[in-house]
Each structure stands twice: as structure tokens, then as C-alpha cells.
Amino acid sequence: MAGGDTFESVDWEETGSRLSTLSRRDWGALLTGLALVAVFLYDYLVLPGNRPTITFPVEWNVTQLDWLFVVTLLALLFYVAIPLYDNRRLTAYYWREFRKNRMAVLSLGYLLVVFLIGVVGPLFLDKPTLALDQAYQPPVYLGVDSTVPVNCVGEVVNGRCQGTMAHPLGTTGDGKDILVLVIYGMQVSMKVGLISTLLVVTIGTTVGTVAAYGSGLVDELLMRYVDIQLVFPAFFLYLLLTYLFGGSLFMFIVIFGLTGWGSIARLVRSEALQRAEEEYITAARSAGAGTLYVIRRHLVPNVSNSVITAATLLIPGFILFEASLSFLSLGDPTVPSWGQVIATGRSDLSTAWWISTVPGVFLFTTILAFNFMGDALRDALDPRQET
Amino acid sequence: MTEPLLSIRDLRTVFHTDEGLVRAVDGVSFDVNRGETVCLVGESGSGKTVTGESITRLIRTPPGEIAGGEIVFDGQDLTALSEAELRDLRGDRIAHVFQNPQGALNPVYTVGWQIVEAIQLHQDVPREEARSRGLDLLDRVGIPEATRRFDDYPHEFSGGMKQRVSLAMALATNPDLLIADEPTTALDVTIQNQILDLLTELQDEFDMSILLITHDLGVVAEVADRVVVMYAGKVMERGDVFDLFERPSHPYTRALLNCLPGRGDGARSIGGKLPSPTDPPDGCRFHPRCDYAVDACREGDQPPAYAVDGDEDHVVSCVHYGPGSDPSVVRGEDEEAVPADGGRAVDGDGGARGDDR
Numbered sequence: 165m166a167g168g169d170t171f172e173s174v175d176w177e178e179t180g181s182r183l184s185t186l187s188r189r190d191w192g193a194l195l196t197g198l199a200l201v202a203v204f205l206y207d208y209l210v211l212p213g214n215r216p217t218i219t220f221p222v223e224w225n226v227t228q229l230d231w232l233f234v235v236t237l238l239a240l241l242f243y244v245a246i247p248l249y250d251n252r253r254l255t256a257y258y259w260r261e262f263r264k265n266r267m268a269v270l271s272l273g274y275l276l277v278v279f280l281i282g283v284v285g286p287l288f289l290d291k292p293t294l295a296l297d298q299a300y301q302p303p304v305y306l307g308v309d310s311t312v313p314v315n316c317v318g319e320v321v322n323g324r325c326q327g328t329m330a331h332p333l334g335t336t337g338d339g340k341d342i343l344v345l346v347i348y349g350m351q352v353s354m355k356v357g358l359i360s361t362l363l364v365v366t367i368g369t370t371v372g373t374v375a376a377y378g379s380g381l382v383d384e385l386l387m388r389y390v391d392i393q394l395v396f397p398a399f400f401l402y403l404l405l406t407y408l409f410g411g412s413l414f415m416f417i418v419i420f421g422l423t424g425w426g427s428i429a430r431l432v433r434s435e436a437l438q439r440a441e442e443e444y445i446t447a448a449r450s451a452g453a454g455t456l457y458v459i460r461r462h463l464v465p466n467v468s469n470s471v472i473t474a475a476t477l478l479i480p481g482f483i484l485f486e487a488s489l490s491f492l493s494l495g496d497p498t499v500p501s502w503g504q505v506i507a508t509g510r511s512d513l514s515t516a517w518w519i520s521t522v523p524g525v526f527l528f529t530t531i532l533a534f535n536f537m538g539d540a541l542r543d544a545l546d547p548r549q550e551t
Numbered sequence: 552m553t554e555p556l557l558s559i560r561d562l563r564t565v566f567h568t569d570e571g572l573v574r575a576v577d578g579v580s581f582d583v584n585r586g587e588t589v590c591l592v593g594e595s596g597s598g599k600t601v602t603g604e605s606i607t608r609l610i611r612t613p614p615g616e617i618a619g620g621e622i623v624f625d626g627q628d629l630t631a632l633s634e635a636e637l638r639d640l641r642g643d644r645i646a647h648v649f650q651n652p653q654g655a656l657n658p659v660y661t662v663g664w665q666i667v668e669a670i671q672l673h674q675d676v677p678r679e680e681a682r683s684r685g686l687d688l689l690d691r692v693g694i695p696e697a698t699r700r701f702d703d704y705p706h707e708f709s710g711g712m713k714q715r716v717s718l719a720m721a722l723a724t725n726p727d728l729l730i731a732d733e734p735t736t737a738l739d740v741t742i743q744n745q746i747l748d749l750l751t752e753l754q755d756e757f758d759m760s761i762l763l764i765t766h767d768l769g770v771v772a773e774v775a776d777r778v779v780v781m782y783a784g785k786v787m788e789r790g791d792v793f794d795l796f797e798r799p800s801h802p803y804t805r806a807l808l809n810c811l812p813g814r815g816d817g818a819r820s821i822g823g824k825l826p827s828p829t830d831p832p833d834g835c836r837f838h839p840r841c842d843y844a845v846d847a848c849r850e851g852d853q854p855p856a857y858a859v860d861g862d863e864d865h866v867v868s869c870v871h872y873g874p875g876s877d878p879s880v881v882r883g884e885d886e887e888a889v890p891a892d893g894g895r896a897v898d899g900d901g902g903a904r905g906d907d908r
Binding site: 254379442443447448450452454461465466 | 604607609611613635638639640641642643646647649650651654655656657658659660668669672673704717720
């Protein structure tokens with residue numbers, strides 16, 4: 165009887181009349197999500213493909229990736245911003261802890277700026293186009309031998325071409341403005357980091373908590389699947405699909421988001437196993453709470469601190485990985501990601517050093533900022549792991 | 552006599568572990584009548600907690616399993632109910648309070664949220680109404696300035712206050728039976744008394760029965776109407792609290808009472824330790840530690856429950872009380888006749904299940 169008991173005792177049916185498994189916030193998020201799906205279907209099925217989805221206030225033809233990004237931003241709104249606002253006292257407490265780490269506060273400010281410019285900027289800036297007559301312009305306040313640019317936009321002083329505010333960070337060998345490229349790159353990095361991490365965290369947390377709480381056969385099946393997935397070479401799948409269909413950022417995010425959650429699931433499971441033994445879980449069951457309710461309302465909130473910490477450290481990983489693939493020309497050739505710009509400048513390093521350096525500095529500082537912030541978040545949210 | 556509220560007959564709960572089958576509760580029977588307090592007493596690992604958790608099947612399955620017996624609550628056999636039917640009962644008609652107030656409240660929610668949850672899990676009432684009822688409850692269990700503290704987090708409460716909050720949560724739906732698993736063990740003595748007083752007060756007010764699980768005979772003397780003494784998954788003795796304290800009959804009960812400081816010539820611990828949970832001894836479970844063990848104690852199964860002095864409400868599972876035996880072997884002629892064999896003292900905490908953290 166013991167073996168067959170597993171599925172019976174894990175009763176997935178909730179009786180209708182009682183307290184819902186989903187909180188009001190969950191319902192809010194769900195309804196907003198459904199509304200979004202409806203708009204997506206309208207855009208996809210009704211509007212002709214070449215017509216922009218919205219024309220006011222800016223003309224914006226929403227792509228598949230943009231849809232995912234909007235979903236991610238909404239998830240951040242519902243599960244980070246609103247809870248922080250609702251529990252102001254707890255937020256104030258976390259902020260006091262977080263503030264102790266000055267570098268982290270600085271990093272947070274920097275990331276917010278990158279995030280906002282990255283989200284909003286590309287809506288107002290045209291994609292940089294080829295302009296060979298403006299190639300190799302140096303950044304403002306800096307000069308370069310006047311033989312380097314074909315046609316110096318600024319003044320030539322003592323045989324050196326001076327940079328101008330027209331191209332504050334200079335231009336590439338194709339004459340594309342590096343500042344605009346960097347801003348587009350910010351959006352790419354934010355999309356890569358946030359969407360992939362959202363996928364990984366959602367699936368990983370669900371699988372981890374269900375495995376830990378379900379125990380027995382459920383646990384065994386889920387975790388053995390995770391073992392298999394962890395040895396699955398997602399990179400080769402990506403290479404194959406890139407070879408067949410050409411690189412695309414959407415594909416990158418979906419493949420690595422859907423195959424990268426194994427380690428998070430393991431982390432969450434080990435944490436949830438401890439939490440599941442806590443008395444408040446028994447107390448919730450003794451109060452008549454069902455399985456899904458206990459998992460959603462009692463287990464998940466109690467593992468969320470370690471999930472958030474792990475997520476902050478996952479984001480830079482994804483950004484860096486996308487940059488390296490783009491650098492190797494395995495990325496999406498149509499989106500100007502930082503890695504791609506770094507790659508285009510690498511043959512000009514001796515003459516036009518800024519082409520690779522500027523996006524490189526942005527990549528470096530963004531990764532660093534996420535790591536600093538992850539450290540401080542861990543100290544604030546998860547004092548047990550303090551080192 | 553009217554039907555008891557809860558009637559447990561021959562309950563067997565086992566755990567499938569890597570070391571083998573653990574019979575944590577092995578044939579336990581007792582009743583809880585309406586409005587009375589029954590205490591389940593025994594040392595750590597004797598199966599008290601598992602008995603309490605078996606009633607509404609709170610034990611984790613697997614590895615745990617209720618292998619037999621019946622649990623009749625208000626005319627309904629709980630062992631035959633589905634998980635969903637049990638969920639309707641849990642927290643609504645049968646509520647639990649746990650030992651460790653630090654652990655029984657979820658640290659990520661305010662206490663107010665948790666009381667409202669306890670109400671809304673069973674009753675379809677609007678949030679505002681649930682909130683005002685929660686405030687009343689907090690006030691009732693003696694939380695000062697309940698309105699102000701409603702939105703505080705558990706870590707902002709002291710241990711005693713947390714236990715009061717747990718009690719408020721348990722009482723939220725006015726249960727018929729409250730199962731309190733060592734509700735005072737983790738608290739200091741002054742707070743213990745406050746909580747026990749509160750418990751008896753609330754029992755009258757809410758007209759509920761209490762199954763109190765404890766290892767503290769002082770607590771038993773204070774609140775119990777009837778007592779069930781457990782040892783290694785078996786009931787050793789069962790009876791009215793006065794009978795049990797006046798005429799303790801099982802050698803184990805007598806030994807337990809002798810462990811209390813201030814009785815006779817000082818406290819004496821029971822020698823030896825609990826038998827192995829996977830491989831209990833034949834015969835009476837207590838015989839390896841019993842000073843009166845005879846050959847009959849070492850074979851067969853646990854002796855049946857014999858009435859003490861013809862009193863059917865006071866039964867003891869000891870061969871010395873069987874037909875043709877002489878109970879005075881155990882009782883001696885006077886109260887102090889228990890042989891002094893407490894020298895090789897260990898406190899006997901080798902539990903099958905760490906229910907006393």
C-alpha cells in the first residue's frame with residue numbers, strides 16, 4: 165500500500181469553496197497575462213505582419229521577443245515591485261540591510277539607469293545604419309590621427325581628428341554611432357538576462373518545491389529528469405538550430421531558459437526539503453490547507469529569498485554568455501548586442517580602440533554591478549549564508 | 552454514558568524506514584469525551600506525537616502509514632475518509648497546537664494574515680469580517696494591544712505570545728477537539744502556567760475537548776480529567792487522573808511518578824532506555840527496564856488491559872493484574888515500596904522519533 169499511496173496522498177484537487185491557492189496578486193497577474201495573450205493573438209492573427217502594433221506615442225512593431233519582455237516586466241511588477249510596496253515595513257528593513265553595502269547601492273543605481281535607458285531608449289532612437297562617410301569618428305574630447313577616419317566630422321587640429329558631440333562615443337568602422345549601439349545593447353542584455361532568468365526561476369522553483377513537498381515517487385521522477393537535463397548539451401542544440409535557421413535572440417533565450425533551470429530546481433528542492441519539515445507547514449496542514457495551497461502560499465515564500473539571491477547571480481551569467489556567443493558570430497546578426505560590437509572592433513584595436521572598448525566597459529560594469537548586488541542581496545535576505 | 556467525541560481503537564501507525572518497519576503506535580485505544588481533557592503521557596519516543604498526528608492523518612505518507620485500527624470522531628471513522636474530506640475536518644472541527652511556538656508560525660506572514668487564513672480556509676467570510684474576528688481572538692487569548700500587533704511579524708513576538716497566537720489560530724473556527732502537542736514544553740515555567748490556565752479557560756468558553764500530549768506529569772496533574780500513559784507505542788495504563796495519581800498501577804507509571812522531584816525521597820530516574828523501535832522486545836515492552844518482570848512478562852505480546860480493583864475505567868497492561876496474579880507485588884504494601892533501583896540513571900531518551908526537539 166505504501167508505494168501506491170504516493171499519488172493518493174498528494175491530492176492535487178482543491179475543493180472549490182475554500183481559500184484559493186492563488187492570492188489576489190496571482191489573480192491580478194493571471195488576468196493581466198491573459199489580456200496580454202489576447203493582444204498578442206490580435207497582433208499576430210488580425211493585424212498584417214508589416215503593420216506596427218502601436219503607432220502612438222511611438223511607432224513600435226512588437227516582436228515575439230518584445231512580447232516575452234513585456235511579460236517579464238509585468239512579472240517583475242507583480243512579484244517584485246508590488247510586494248515591496250505592500251510590505252513597506254519589511255522593505256525598509258531589507259533596504260537598511262542592503263544599504264550597508266555601498267558598492268551594491270551604487271550598482272543598483274547603475275543597473276536601474278541601464279535598465280531604464282535600455283527599455284525606453286530604443287523606442288525613440290532609430291537603429292544605427294551604415295554611414296561609411298562617418299566611419300571611425302573618435303569619442304568626444306578625444307582625438308585620433310586624421311588618417312584613421314575617412315572623413316573627419318569634427319575639427320582637425322595638428323593632424324588629429326577631434327571627436328564631436330554628434331557622436332559622443334565615436335563611431336564604428338561602418339559609421340554606426342556607438343552610443344546608440346550601446347543603448348540598443350542595453351536592451352538586448354536586459355532582455356537576455358531578465359527573460360531567461362524569469363523562465364529559469366519560475367520552472368526551477370515550481371519543480372523544486374513540488375519535488376520536495378511531494379516526496380516519494382514525484383520527487384524521484386522530477387529529480388531524475390533534472391539529472392538528465394543537466395547533462396543535455398543545450399549549447400549544441402543551439403548551434404544546430406543556429407546552423408539550420410540562423411541565429412536569433414528569441415531562440416537563444418528560449419533554449420537556455422527552458423534547459424537551464426536544473427541547478428535552480430536542485431537548489432530550491434534542498435531548501436524546500438528543510439522548510440517542509442518546519443512546524444508551520446504541519447500547522448498549515450493541520451489547519452486544513454491542501455497540497456497546492458501549502459506549496460504556493462507557505463513553501464514558495466519561504467524559499468524565495470534564496471531564489472532571488474541565486475537569480476541575481478544568474479542574470480550576469482546569461483548576459484555574459486550571450487555576449488560571448490555574439491562575439492563568436494553565433495548570435496543574432498540583426499540585433500546590435502554588446503558582444504557583436506566588441507567583435508566588429510577587434511580588427512581595429514590598434515587604430516580605433518574605442519569600438520571594442522566602449523561596449524566592453526559597459527558589459528564589464530553591468531556584470532560587476534549584478535554580482536555586487538547579488539552579494540548584498542544575499543547578506544540582506546539570507547543571513548545564514550553570510551561569509 | 553453518552554458517545555465519546557473521539558474514540559480510538561487499536562490504532563497502529565507504522566513508518567517505513569531504511570532501518571526497517573518502525574511501529575511507532577502499536578495498538579493504542581482510548582476515548583475522549585465531550586468537554587473533557589485527556590492527557591497522553593510518556594517519555595520521548597513513546598509515540599504520543601504520532602498518535603496525535605495520526606488522528607487527522609497529519610503524518611507524512613510515505614514513509615508513515617496508518618496500518619490499522621479505527622478512529623471514530625463524532626460517529627465518523629476518520630481512517631475511511633479521503634484526504635479532501637479530512638482537510639475539511641482539519642482546523643475546522645479538529646484543531647492542533649504544536650510544541651514549538653517559534654516554528655509553528657510562518658515567518659513570512661504577519662500574525663494577522665495567518666489568523667485570517669485559518670478562518671478563511673474553512674469559512675467563506677469577507678476579509679474585513681475575518682480580520683475583526685481575528686482581532687477578537689487575539690484579544691481573547693491575551694495579546695495586549697491586539698489591534699496594534701495584528702500586523703506584526705512572528706519574530707516580533709515572544710515565545711509565550713507566539714503560543715497564544717497559535718492558540719488563537721487553532722480556535723479560529725471554534726473546533727470540537729483541540730489536539731495540543733506539548734504546548735508548554737518550549738516555554739518557561741511562569742509562561743507555562745499562563746498558557747495552561749488560558750487553555751482551561753478557553754475550554755469552558757468554547758466548550759471543546761482537549762487531547763493534551765505531554766511528558767510533564769505536573770501539567771497532567773493540573774489540567775487532566777483522564778490520563779493515558781504510553782510507552783514504546785503501547786498504552787501501559789489508562790484511567791481517571793485521581794485514580795492514576797492515587798493508585799498508580801503499572802510499574803512504568805509508578806517509575807514515571809518517581810521521576811518527579813519532591814515525591815518520597817527525591818527523584819529517581821528509570822534505568823535503561825527505550826527499546827529499539829524496529830525490534831521491540833517480546834512480551835511487555837517495558838519488561839527490560841521493569842523491576843518486577845517475571846517470565847510471563849518476557850513472552851507473547853503486550854498483556855491485555857486488566858481492570859484495576861475491578862474499576863473498568865482504570866485499566867493497566869501488566870501481567871501482575873491479570874486473573875490469578877497478585878497486584879501487591881507491584882504496589883507493595885505502602886506507597887514507598889518501590890525498590891531503589893534508580894542508580895544507573897539515564898533519562899531514557901532514545902526516541903523512535905525525535906518529537907521533543
